[in-house]
Amino acid sequence: MSSERVGLMAGRKRSIRFKIFAILLVPLTALAVIWGFAATLTVQSGLELLKIQTVYDNVVVPTRTLLGDIQQERLLSAAYLGRKSSVRDELDAQRKRTDASVEELARVSQNAQDETPPAMWQRIEELIGQVRKFDALRGRVDDHGLSRLEAIEDYSAVAEVGFQAYDRLMISPDMDLIEQTKAIILIGRSREVMSQESALITGVLAIGRISPDERDAFAKMVGQRRLLYQLGTSQLDAELIKGFAAVNASPAYASFMSMENEIMVGVQPNTRLPRDADVWHTTTEGLVATFSQISGDGSKAIADRALPLAKGALYRIGIAGALGLIAVIATLFISVRFARGLTTELVGLRRAAHELADRRLPAIVQRLRRGEDVDVVAETPPIVTRGDTAEVVEVGNAFTSVQHTAVEAAVGQAELRKGVGNVFLNLARRSQSLLQRQLALLDELEQQVPDPDTMEKLFAVDHLTTRMRRHAEGLIILSGAHPGRGWRNPVSLFDVARAAVEEVEDYLRVSVVVPQGPAVIGGSVTDLVHLLAELVENATIFSPPHTQVIVRGEVVARGFAVEIEDRGLGISPEELAQLNERLADPPEFDLADSDRLGLFVVGLLARRHGVRVSLRSSPYGGTSAVVLLPKEIVVENAGDEHSVERLIPPRPPAPPVLALTPPAADAAVDTSADPAGDSLPRRVRQENLAPQLREEPRDVFGSFQAGWQRAQEES
Template identity: 60%
Template sequence: MAGRRRSIRAKIFAIILVPVTALVAVWAYGSVITVQSGLELLRIRTVYDNVVVPAQGVIDQLQAERTLSAGFLGSKATLSPELQEQRQQTDAAVSRLEQVSVQARDATPDAMWGRLQELVTYARGLGSVRRQVDERVLTALEAVEHYSAVAEVGYQVYDRLMITPDIEFIQQAKAVILISRAREVMSQQSALLSGSLAAGRMTKAEYDAFGKMAGKRKLLYELGVGQLDADLAAPYLTLNSSATYRTYSAMENEVADRVVANRALFSGALAWRTASEAMTVAVGGLVGEGSQEIADRALPVARTTLYRIGIAAGLGLLVVALSIFFSIRLGRKLTAEMVGLEEAAIELADRRLPAVVTRLRRGEDVDVSAETPPVTIPGKTVEVDHVANAFTSVQRTAIEAAVDQARMRAGVNKVFLNLARRNQSLLHRQLSMLDGLEQQVTDPDVLDKLFGIDHLTTRMRRHAEGLIILSGAVPGRGWRTPVALFDVVRAAIEEVEDYLRVEVTVPHGPALMGPAVTDVIHLIAELVENATIFSPPHTQVFVRGEVAARGFALEIEDRGLGICADEMEQLNAKLAEPPEFDLADSERLGLFVVGRLAKRHGVRVSLRSSPYGGTSAIVLIPAELMAEGGAQEYPAESMVPAQPTPVLALTPPPDDLPRRVRQASLAPQLRPAHQQPQEDS
């Protein structure tokens, strides 16, 4: 199956489209990636203000509540108003987190948003822990662990802050988170010591837990500070060399290593609390400043990124636009050249060559050089120039071939006409001689043979006239006076070999104008002969005629095998508009002659399937060819009855009846030339 055809314009457009599309795709991909990076940096500020800051507020309130709860559990005092107020502040921080985080929902990564919701859920579920604290069911260490588990969820929110693929930004954020976790451990230490100080002693479990906290705090703090860049690490290095850090670190080591006794520990309770709070506040302040610094860094980076992508996008768009412009311009130029070739080909095929052929058919002389001007296409490329030159040569060859073919066809037509005229003359002489012999011979057997030769000669004359028709000339026979269509049909049937199988049903009144008689006889004879040839010999062929609204209609019907629909459609097309005669197509010579004759007089001939399986030929003779007054009246003995005996008698009549004469049944106009009335020509 052939592929779908495409125009040159479409193919050129496809060639241009591939690289341009690739260029646009690369430009769009780079732009999208860069814009996405810039937008992600801008999202950091939104997430920081609406998620990170309020989440840190919840963690700070949890740390404060944890310290007060541990102190309450270590002491024997009743529930203090300070702890109750702190619980309210924790709940308020959770409510605020719920409210403001909604504003950053679209900018918050899904994993981070999931942990955020877990933080809210756990913080809302502190009621059971608080009841256990109030009922003193928990120890100070257990309370610290419960609150620390909730705070851990908050730090997991920070761990999932993966908004941008910027490695440097992620590294600094992770470092700050590590320091923030170290601060959380410091808060845990402070809470644990708060319970121990209130109780006046530290248990072994509390010593062990404090030692683990001290090691974890140092590790997280050192890792975090070590990953910060110089600007962010400078404040921490200053803190590390301060008296606050040295005091806190020394006391942390003493407690972790169990160097001091409980008595010494609790005698310095005020110093412990002061150092712990100072260190926690200092680290918390630095963590907040570091977080703010990182968030602030994202804004200029985002703006710079967007500015760069704006410039790059503009330049890329300009390059794409220029590429498209020059590609379209080149494509249009090449398309215009190809269209010029196409128009030249169409002009040759649809106008100049048909005009040359028409002139040749009329017998005019054609100047090949004048009819084959060179194809000129302005601005053509080398390849198109070669094609144009080749096309110029092709059109000259085509017109030369048309001229040669026309000359050859004219020569063949002259040969046809010359031979046909000679045969026609000889056949006319032969018919005259046969008529004379038929008048002289009395032997029935000899007379029957002469009738057979007469009938054969009549058919030969029709074939000779067929050659004249093929050559484009007009047969010599003709009449001036109208002839009855009944006689026209009978004369046509007499020119058919198997005429005995033909049954005629044609009214006597309608008549045909004299100039059309010869051609209509020939036309009907060809159709009747086809009907007899292409139907079984034992069947009949029916010729029916009747007056129609637009003239006179004849139907020739056979009882043969019929014609397939496709072939019948092709034959009807040739009958309606007969093509040039093809010497190689001699099988349908009779139908070609019918088409020529029908076109000459405006007669419509069409084939259709017969109800009996055969084929019917419908001949519509236009009203312009019908005689208004009918045919000339002739003696009754010269007319043929509606259901006649055969025109040619194969057996002699009895000696007591008038002897039949060849063609005596025909109207005088249709008799041979030597028997024609004086007005015939």
Template identity: 45%
Template sequence: MLLLPLLSLSALWGFVLNLTVGDGQSLLRANTLYQTIGVTSTDLGLQLQAERTRSVAAATTRKLTEDLGEQRARTDKAVGEFGRAAADAGDAITDDMRPTLDTLTTELARLSSIRNDLDTGNSSRLAGMNAYNQVLDALFRLYDHLVTVPDLALFQEASSLQAMGNARELIAREQALVGAALINGRLSEAEVTAVTEYVASRKFLHARGLAGLDVELRQPYEQVFSTEPFLSFSAAELSIVKTGRPPADAGAWNVSVTALADRLDKIGVTSTGVIADRAAAGATSIIVRIALAGGVGLIAVIASILISVRFGRRLAAELAGLRTAALDLAEVRLPRLVGQLRESAEVDVRQEAKPLRITGSAEITDVAGAFGSVQRTAVEAAVGQASLRQGVGQVFLNLARRKQGLLHRQLTLLDAMQRRTHDPDRLDELFRLDHLTTRMRRHAEGLIILSGAAPGRAWRKPVPVLDIVRAAVAEVEDYSRINVDAVPPAALDGAAAADLTHLVAELIENAAIYSSPETAVQVRGDQVSNGYVIEVEDRGLGLTPEEYAAINARLADPPEFDLADSDRLGLFVVARLAERHGLQVTLRASPFGGTTAIVLVPRRLVTEQDALPAAPEGAPAELPSRTSKKKPLAVVGQLHNGLPRRVRQANLPAQLSGPPEPPPKPERSPDEVRDLFSAFQRGTQRAREEADHEGDDT
């Protein structure tokens, strides 16, 4: 929050400093150019003008004088000093100035050929003069690039003075050409045209220069233009243009031109000094701006940073306190409250929804107050949801208990009817009703589990795994498809037997529902080092790896029951039962394409049990006596209250299921069937009485 304003302020300071420093750099660059190229180029221009005048005169007389040789030596010296000054300028020469400097250097290199053409007569007077003019034009173009004053008004005045200097160069050209023509008293037609161009350009440059100068700089030029030398010079110009001949009075021409040139040179020097003084004042102003933008601005930025850091630390401390309080609310207090509500503990809403104690600015306290309101609302909502869940659970529990009472009475009634019935067909129908009632009891127990309570069925003594598997198969509608493979003898804790029966029944029913009716569901068990494993395998369509992972995660850590997710009721019941007894339930892909459910019963719930001996072929099943310690039939009766005969002994190995029951044949008379069933009822009754006598409770 504080970093963005600081960055914006720093960027603004850097932008302003860059502008002012850029102006300062322009001044430094202009000063460097003036001290190097500017001084030497001015002397170079004067020497070139002097050499041009003497060279044009020598071309007219066809004589090389000693004065011309000395002038050429001075020009060569000025050229050398200019080259060294250009090298010393270095980085002060800008990219747009470099081409102009290179052009001037190229033109200066032509001086030797220009001189040779004039000396040998290969070049006419006008051609030689035009050659010198090209060199001076390149020099004046370089002058234009030397005017790099950052102040706009000062730049305009400097440009106007540059125009006046260019006009002074045209006067020098007229002086050289007309002075050479006075030697032989004639001007060629081309020379007259050249003079005419010089006059027109000079007038244009004077008008342009005067328009851009202020009163202080324009007044000296206006005074010179009203004096007799300039008027005489102008009249001579007009005469040359009209007649095409040089002035008749050579002495008057030379006097007027020399006097005018001297005055213009003095005004140029004076005006240049005025511009330099103004540039110095502008440089001082720029330096002041640099100091303000750089120094004072830097101080302001540093002060802003210090104040912001101090304010930011205080704000960070307040926010840290608010964050700590909010995290304590979100990660400690609310989870603890939810845990208490899950355990059905009494919760004081006023105590749990205490406001957050945060000190600081008004904004922070307001946010803390808002968090307090959110906290209070969340606590009230959690308490309300817990009350709603408890109410729904109580409704489930009441309905399940009532249903259990009715089912218990129905099972008792069916048991009594089975004792009185001797007709095998009616007995088979009673077995079917007994099976349906057992399934209904499992669904009622599911409601009890959803309510958070525990079913009432429990045994104090271990129950054989085989009986638990048989009872689970009996609670499944499509029990005829269930194949029970080898189940090694073992017994499980009686307190967990009913819940484990319910869990295995849910897995078997799920396997039967989600597989083809033509396929079988395999149930097998095995004793492992960590306990006892029961596997339920179907040959259905199976699930994706992501779906297996999601289901196994819910089985390992069962969530709160969602009333809207009733389609996965069996999965939730399995997860709750597994969590209650520490069982591990895992689903994975079967090699046959379906799903294999693996239930690992921990070793603390497993006890050893000897294998049941196989009865001799054709021997009747021995019913337990009142003094017998092994009561598998009684326990199975307690588990499912009348397991159908086809389930008790179908698809079980011989050593566990006992001798196979001979299928019903016409050779047995109805009296024999009634006698056998009466013996079965009497044995079952004695086993139940013995279990009740020893304290087992259902």
């Protein structure tokens, strides 16, 4: 998985507290929204009921007044067009009243603009605008430029705008109020048609005859009036129908109905009407005024009904809002309380899990690595969780079981490692003992055998035995113990380097360039020889057989530095970094990782003595290992050759390819000697041979090479 994707996955992680809050937020938000929506609808309903009274006082009443003035001006205009000049003064006065009414409507309606429905307000503005343009219509009336019927139609068109404003008065959500308001509006329209009839007949009576168009228009008006009136009164409730029922039973309404029938049925076009103008005008205008009064009273009654409804709605709003708010708060309190309790339980469980994973288990593992005994029962107390959530308690019990199993497994693993280490140590000690005896036996044979060829073979076996001893010591180091060999006095670093080279199979390819003066304290000699031998052998293995491996040493500011350089293929930067990390901080030994045993042993030995080992690329393409010995283990050699212990075993003498700086490099010391002694016995090659068996050094070296090659072929 790429690092970018891991980063994205980590960025999407959320805490338990956040997720619980998100879970609770959804229903709480939905509940709050529903409560708010219901409260808003109820409040809006109450406010709309309260608007009715404001709209009635500031819009409906002045509009009804203006429509009455328009109807009266229409009536007088029709009479004036009927050649009845006596109404001129009355017509002019009515025009002034109409103008005053429209300005009053324009003024007072501003008080209710916000409460008036937009469609109704638009019709009111249109009505005001058209009335203000009556000058053109009035001029045509004054000049007799249009017929009576045309004048009635023009005035009626403007009045229609006012009634359309009434149609858009439906601002109440109460269905009963809506139905009663519609009924009053229908009756108002029928009253408007009655006014049109009055204007038409008044104009006709001025000249005494009715034209065919006027008769047809009158018949249409009668049918329309009766239909609207019947529809309106049929929808009124018992309270509002009382006034209209009284009118219906009155002699005036019966006389009006009779005159309508006489004009529609008994009067032919271009004939005189059966009654005079005074009777018609008195009867019709009286009924128009009566209907106007009753309709106004009905409108007022409807507006008055809205007030208690509004108060009741607001009262219900208060109760519902309070109960809803209490429910929301209670739900929020209970949810938050349970969420907080659950969060506390989960956080406590998480804290216990982190305590187990980050502190207790690592501490137990460290104790096991140090070899301490661990009581599984005492180290795995049950994880106690606060709260009573069954699932959390079960998870806590599961964690308790997991920690017991983990500690038990760690103890078992430690015991297994300890057992394997003991097996390694036992086998290594046995092998070391046998190899020491074998080396002692080889020393005796080397002193007794006079044959050069046999001597060379013994030297080869001796060299193999020395390498086997190093591997046995490696097992001892891996088991955590110390090798049996040790020295009391400081040993020259030159001899330490040569001893390390002598323990490598392909030692003939190694050149040693180390100064004679510096020495290392006795307690670090064995481990340092082993450390250098592992690095030198690694250099010879991973470099071509025809190349040289150089071991250099010099004094530096922080101690003594030894560099082992090969001419191999080198190591990639990534692998080099991993190896240096393992050398600086050796991990716990893994039985499955057997390919890097040498470097693991080097890391352990370096950590034991405070030595720093690092790998780097060589300018020749290979790899260089730099070993920095701290000042604490490096001393200055006193210069007395006999006071410094020699580590070079009595193996085949170093060939000429070895760059041996000191002249005494050929001197050899027996490592099976007593380490507690101040000096080791010195032995010279061919010292015990008969003179005739001794060979020249160069011939001996040739024989050694031949024997070495045979030993390699046999192995």
